[in-house]
Amino acid sequence: MVYKILIADDEAMLVDVLSAHLEREEYAVIRAKNSREVIDKLELRPDLILLDINMPGMDGLELCRAIRDAVSCPILFLTARITEQDKIRGFQAGGDDYITKPFSLAELTARIEAHLRRDERQNRNTSIVCSHGLIVDLAGRRVEWEGEEIRFSKREYEIIEFLVMNQGQIFDRERMYELIWGLDAEGDSKVIKEHIRKIRQKLLEVTGQEFIETVWGMGYRWKK
16 A cells, blocks of 8 residues: 655755655645645545644644544644644644754654555554443444443434544534534524533443533533
């Protein structure tokens, strides 16, 4: 399998160097010099994104936040920023790693390989997701606790699957309704609140645990 690496950086010389190196390592390279080009080229389904933070227009942090829900591949920031707070902001934006310029090509290659291996392992195991003893069988569309199935309606299960696959991320009712029901759905996002209430009640009765957190003023998230 040939992995596709999207390099997003406005420094043409650096992109040329990285592209030549990665192609020698037998990766397929996709190039972008700004956020608009990155968004346009996501349809090529890159396996990993190397993202410069200091791009013109929408910077790398803003872009990462904008696309993180749409792409699951690893995103590695390339930047000259080195403070701890900068790194924290990068991870909070959805980045998976932080590579400080200047860096060696050997280090970059090693990090790319490590993230691709980790992502491949995760993809192999995504049919079963475990969370605090709860098992969500994505292939079978079942939720189990200590070997026993907890029964949910179709929509309740879809909410559980959505949240458990995005553990730790906060979604408001409108965003959840749009992503689960679809953009063309006719209805009211207030139904999310009632579905969440029922899910919590069923999980609490069987497990004695709370799995879904309410982040006041922001929305809901599945506990990590």
